Amino acid sequence: MANLEENQEQGWIERVKSEGSVPLLEPDHCPNGWASPSGDVFLVRGPEYLKTKAKIPGGDYLLKPLGFDWIKGPTKISELLNNTKSRVRRALDDEISKDRKKPFVWAFNLQVPSKENYSAVAYFVGMEPITEGSLMDQFLKGDDGFRNSRLKLIANIVKGPWIVRKAVGEQAICIIGRAVTCKYCLGENFIEVDIDIGSSVVANAIVHLAFGYITTLTVDLAFLIEGQTESELPERILGAIRFSELNTASARQVELHSEKSMENLPSSLPTRFWKSLGQGFSQLIKPGGQEIDSNSHAAHVNGGVDHESSADVDKL
16 A cells, blocks of 8 residues: 555656656756756765865755746746646645645746746655754745745756856855845745846846857756754755756747736846946856855855855856
8 A cells, every 4th residue: 555655656746747848867868858966966064064164965855856847938937836727736736635645845946037038947846744843844934034044056067168167167056045036935735936037137147148058058956955053954955956958949838827927027138237247247257265154244245155165156
């Protein structure tokens, strides 16, 4: 019986994984697709980090990979999981209706600034109850200020042209809510983080640059909640995703106007972006500097970037 339930649980997850507009492939070869990279390709704060600044490989994820959406719409796409017609929400509601374990879905929606309003959405799922008092529990129950101060992104350019690798760095680390505007959409069985890359001139510059090379890029992204006290270490990765050589023509058109799931986006990037592009990009290609406590004022004015080692770079 236990094996049957496990197979049923795995079955719906595999279906969601396979239904995106780009396929799930192997990490070592996923052209115009996505994959689940090893957690060990990311370095996270180790148990002694506050004393030694030592980092360790990320290890196993806290959540299972659930899916990836490469989509576009007539306006900026947001609150996908709040819309009962979206594919992952439908699958989640269907699974919950079967009265088995109640899964909890985490979605990270990277809203790409462009005329076509693209979104790259990574979905992860937890099948076990969240431990009361854990960082995950605090994140879900906390306010937006807490979430903005803790949600961290680690980005690796696995493959790509020199100019993009230089702009992003070897391993870019960012407290997302301090670098760009984040909107948190919570439901009984899900949380979605809409990450508005267009809200930051600096992030805009990097993404606009990278978007021009998107068909040649392989990118790893890991999401985690920053550990800031000894009891919260070592850090654990919530989930991570690799997307590779994405084709803009592969993005699926979505129409979700029947519910509050989209926001207006100007048809072109703001003038201030173009005026600031040169200045912003000149700052981006400078190498990273000393360690900065991400809670400090210095980290705040640097866009939430956490300089955690000499290999880390002052980028999003």
